[in-house]
Amino acid sequence: MVNWLQLRSLLLTGVFFILGVQATWAKDTNSNSNAQILVQSPIPTSEIIPVTGVKATPTEKGVEIILETPVGEKLQVTNRSTDNNFIADIPNAQLRSPNGNAFNFRSEKPSAGITEITVINADANTVRVTVVGETSLPTVELFDDNAGLVFGITSAATAMQPPSQELETPPTDEIPTTETPPAEPVAQPDEIIELLVTGEQGGYRVPNATTGSRLDIPLIETPASIGVITEEFIEDKAPRRVEDLAPYISGVTAGDIGQGGLFTDFQIRGFNVGSQVYINGLRDNYRSLIRDFANIERLEILKGLSSLLYGTGAPGGVVNYITKKPQATPSYKFSADVGSFNFYRGEVDLTGPLTQDKNLLYRLNLAFQDSDYFVDNVEDNRIFVAPSLTFLTGGGGSLTVEGEYYRQDKDFNTGAKFFNGQIFYDRSYTDPRNSQIYNHYRIAAYLDQPISKEWSVNLSGQYFNTQREANPIFVALGFQGDTLTRFYRTIFDDYYQYNLRGEIRGNFNIGASEHKLLTGIEYNYYRSRFNGVNAGFFGSIDVANPSFDVPIPTGLTNRTIDFDDSEWGIYIQDFVKFGQFRLLAGLRYGGFDSVTGSAENFVSPSIGLVYSLSDFASLYASFSKSTEPQYGLLSDGNFPNPRKATQYEVGAKVNLLNDRLTITTALFNLEQINIAEADPSNPDFSILVGDVRSRGLELDINGKVTDNFSLIAAYTYQDSVITNSAVPGQEGNRPINSPQHSVGLYGKYEFTEGSLRGLSLGTGLVYVGERKGDNENSFELPGYMRVDLGAAYKVNNLTFRLAVENLFDIRYASGSNNRANITQGSPFAITGSVSLQF
Numbered sequence: 001m002v003n004w005l006q007l008r009s010l011l012l013t014g015v016f017f018i019l020g021v022q023a024t025w026a027k028d029t030n031s032n033s034n035a036q037i038l039v040q041s042p043i044p045t046s047e048i049i050p051v052t053g054v055k056a057t058p059t060e061k062g063v064e065i066i067l068e069t070p071v072g073e074k075l076q077v078t079n080r081s082t083d084n085n086f087i088a089d090i091p092n093a094q095l096r097s098p099n100g101n102a103f104n105f106r107s108e109k110p111s112a113g114i115t116e117i118t119v120i121n122a123d124a125n126t127v128r129v130t131v132v133g134e135t136s137l138p139t140v141e142l143f144d145d146n147a148g149l150v151f152g153i154t155s156a157a158t159a160m161q162p163p164s165q166e167l168e169t170p171p172t173d174e175i176p177t178t179e180t181p182p183a184e185p186v187a188q189p190d191e192i193i194e195l196l197v198t199g200e201q202g203g204y205r206v207p208n209a210t211t212g213s214r215l216d217i218p219l220i221e222t223p224a225s226i227g228v229i230t231e232e233f234i235e236d237k238a239p240r241r242v243e244d245l246a247p248y249i250s251g252v253t254a255g256d257i258g259q260g261g262l263f264t265d266f267q268i269r270g271f272n273v274g275s276q277v278y279i280n281g282l283r284d285n286y287r288s289l290i291r292d293f294a295n296i297e298r299l300e301i302l303k304g305l306s307s308l309l310y311g312t313g314a315p316g317g318v319v320n321y322i323t324k325k326p327q328a329t330p331s332y333k334f335s336a337d338v339g340s341f342n343f344y345r346g347e348v349d350l351t352g353p354l355t356q357d358k359n360l361l362y363r364l365n366l367a368f369q370d371s372d373y374f375v376d377n378v379e380d381n382r383i384f385v386a387p388s389l390t391f392l393t394g395g396g397g398s399l400t401v402e403g404e405y406y407r408q409d410k411d412f413n414t415g416a417k418f419f420n421g422q423i424f425y426d427r428s429y430t431d432p433r434n435s436q437i438y439n440h441y442r443i444a445a446y447l448d449q450p451i452s453k454e455w456s457v458n459l460s461g462q463y464f465n466t467q468r469e470a471n472p473i474f475v476a477l478g479f480q481g482d483t484l485t486r487f488y489r490t491i492f493d494d495y496y497q498y499n500l501r502g503e504i505r506g507n508f509n510i511g512a513s514e515h516k517l518l519t520g521i522e523y524n525y526y527r528s529r530f531n532g533v534n535a536g537f538f539g540s541i542d543v544a545n546p547s548f549d550v551p552i553p554t555g556l557t558n559r560t561i562d563f564d565d566s567e568w569g570i571y572i573q574d575f576v577k578f579g580q581f582r583l584l585a586g587l588r589y590g591g592f593d594s595v596t597g598s599a600e601n602f603v604s605p606s607i608g609l610v611y612s613l614s615d616f617a618s619l620y621a622s623f624s625k626s627t628e629p630q631y632g633l634l635s636d637g638n639f640p641n642p643r644k645a646t647q648y649e650v651g652a653k654v655n656l657l658n659d660r661l662t663i664t665t666a667l668f669n670l671e672q673i674n675i676a677e678a679d680p681s682n683p684d685f686s687i688l689v690g691d692v693r694s695r696g697l698e699l700d701i702n703g704k705v706t707d708n709f710s711l712i713a714a715y716t717y718q719d720s721v722i723t724n725s726a727v728p729g730q731e732g733n734r735p736i737n738s739p740q741h742s743v744g745l746y747g748k749y750e751f752t753e754g755s756l757r758g759l760s761l762g763t764g765l766v767y768v769g770e771r772k773g774d775n776e777n778s779f780e781l782p783g784y785m786r787v788d789l790g791a792a793y794k795v796n797n798l799t800f801r802l803a804v805e806n807l808f809d810i811r812y813a814s815g816s817n818n819r820a821n822i823t824q825g826s827p828f829a830i831t832g833s834v835s836l837q838f
Contacts, residue, residue, distance in 0.1 A: 113155025223608025339831030
């Protein structure tokens with residue numbers, strides 16, 4: 001068995017490996033130390049300047065490349081040359097469209113003697129301009145303009161020729177599939193040709209994610225472990241459930257089947273975080289929502305919750321959905337999916353400008369789904385409509401308004417059962433008369449407005465309303481002794497949720513230290529009204545051969561329940577750069593109140609330190625505290641005090657292969673105390689059961705190994721234990737749903753030449769070790785290994801995809817709530833799709 005000392009040894013080994021790689025690469029980098037400084041003499045600044053567009057203009061001498069920014073004089077430029085390649089790096093800039101999306105620029109043969117010009121984000125802080133001469137090194141002049149920073153490019157060939165009449169458009173295969181290939185432009189002299197590509201995030205890797213800090217900080221400088229599931233990986237995997245993506249981020253597994261599979265559930269670092277799902281940084285619907293992927297761009301998971309930014313919650317972490325935003329470049333995408341278990345789905349994704357000046361942008365996402373399940377009497381039918389508008393408010397600011405209507409007919413499913421020493425798979429315990437219909441409504445607004453070059457205001461708010469009609473819930477739900485009982489009730493639920501947040505962000509220097517300051521205030525309110533017949537357990541059902549030939553129970557009384565919760569907080573956080581050190585520290589003062597639980601004010605600190613070994617390698621350590629409210633009533637008539645948690649974490653990060661591949665490793669120690677649970681001998685009350693400690697090692701690798709091969713890999717070793725418990729027999733047990741070892745691996749190879757050009761093939765492997773099915777450790781969920789396959793073929797504007805889940809058709813349990821509620825993973829399933837984009 002791997003012990004804690006061995007884990008620390010593994011981390012130290014990884015650190016020395018990173019140091020060795022860093023030293024070797026530093027030697028390679030220094031070999032180009034003969035770079036000269038261009039004419040640009042900027043004002044020294046640590047600010048990352050956004051370049052919002054790139055334009056190419058033919059000139060009499062050749063071509064000009066304009067990096068559009070209102071503060072071009074602040075850009076710091078260094079250059080070097082290799083053979084016929086001119087390379088200029090701007091180490092304080094990023095290519096970001098007005099909506100915040102990264103983009104790349106590429107133009108082939110823009111003028112005689114120039115083979116190619118590219119402008120890319122070389123890393124999280126640097127824009128790289130590369131000009132490739134056809135037979136000799138081109139001449140490049142640098143000067144400022146009202147539009148931004150201008151590179152004047154001349155080749156030996158154009159020095160003696162009249163100006164170019166045409167700039168070539170990048171070939172279709174060079175334009176990401178999220179964009180419309182522009183028409184062939186015919187440029188007259190001095191005509192500006194704009195080749196702006198937005199939304200490209202670079203495969204399975206992103207350099208930045210705001211979930212860990214709410215600041216524009218590169219991941220390599222963030223003292224936390226953050227996993228990102230990109231839009232490209234979501235498309236490649238084609239998941240039917242978001243939990244299918246969990247294994248590909250270390251420390252994350254699918255949770256239990258809570259509420260009959262009616263909401264998304266994750267287990268992070270051994271703790272259930274079903275209520276800590278966010279959308280664009282605001283708490284997602286608190287009541288029974290399985291989010292549809294139609295308007296989701298990516299998924300960010302912060303491992304280890306700090307109450308500093310997110311208030312109350314379980315200590316495992318935060319799941320944050322980032323939605324697709326309106327784009328300035330028109331794009332129209334239509335797709336259709338057909339698959340196993342009568343799965344039919346269609347999607348529409350439309351975006352573009354509504355005005356000629358592109359100051360008003362729109363996006364419309366639509367989805368329709370009709371689907372059965374791999375067991376009888378369970379359906380998942382959906383109608384999803386999500387319009388959004390972005391107003392460019394000037395000065396680099398924007399206001400985005402999003403709306404959603406989401407109808408879901410999703411049957412209550414209690415999953416497999418553990419009985420007589422075995423798990424009974426592939427059976428339906430849902431009565432065909434069961435019915436549940438949800439109507440979700442959401443509207444949200446996000447204002448991000450600079451008020452000066454260094455300070456900005458961010459205001460966010462959203463409103464949710466969920467109307468639930470469960471008429472009835474009629475399932476096999478629990479064991480009474482060895483008897484599996486039927487459960488019947490009706491629910492008519494009207495739920496409201498408000499989330500408001502205001503933040504001020506600023507950049508400033510104090511002496512040699514550089515600061516990014518964040519201050520904010522937040523308020524959340526939740527209200528629900530339940531009405532329906534009381535829950536009733538009656539009769540029995542055969543575990544091996546369930547049948548549904550019993551009458552609807554009568555004589556049950558109606559019951560109405562109202563509840564409301566509220567939460568507020570004020571917080572301050574500062575990111576400080578001083579030499580090779582980065583400090584992220586802050587404090588939150590907040591409180592919560594509930595009619596069904598405790599009320600308390602709390603103070604929550606968080607601090608993290610990063611030591612930057614180089615531009616592509618760092619070490620970090622962090623400490624944080626979190627608070628989680630508890631609900632229910634103790635037998636003495638009081639509410640239980642909130643759960644408290646403390647986390648310590650150390651780790652290392654390195655970007656390899658010219659920042660195309662990222663490796664992150666972390667060691668964590670997380671402990672939560674004062675945990676209350678339902679009293680098994682008296683379900684009307686809760687009891688304080690004790691404390692849980694979880695610690696382990698995590699390793700993540702994601703990005704591109706070569707130009708053709710993309711990889712995402714995750715490994716977790718986790719040692720979790722119930723350290724103290726008032727329940728006899730629980731102390732020293734392993735907590736529910738906590739595997740000791742888990743692995744997620746997916747690789748994709750893309751063919752870019754020859755007869756197979758446009759084809760990509762992917763293979764995935766998921767391994768999850770054995771887990772305990774309850775905290776009493778009365779039964780186990782066996783470990784499993786699942787193999788998935790994926791393929792795609794792109795031809796012109798069409799993309800054909802094929803996804804195979806569970807190739808070898810194994811039976812496995814992905815999570816458990818108790819022996820009567822076990823989540824069964826999907827058997828062999830195949831899904832085919834075709835999409836058209838222009």
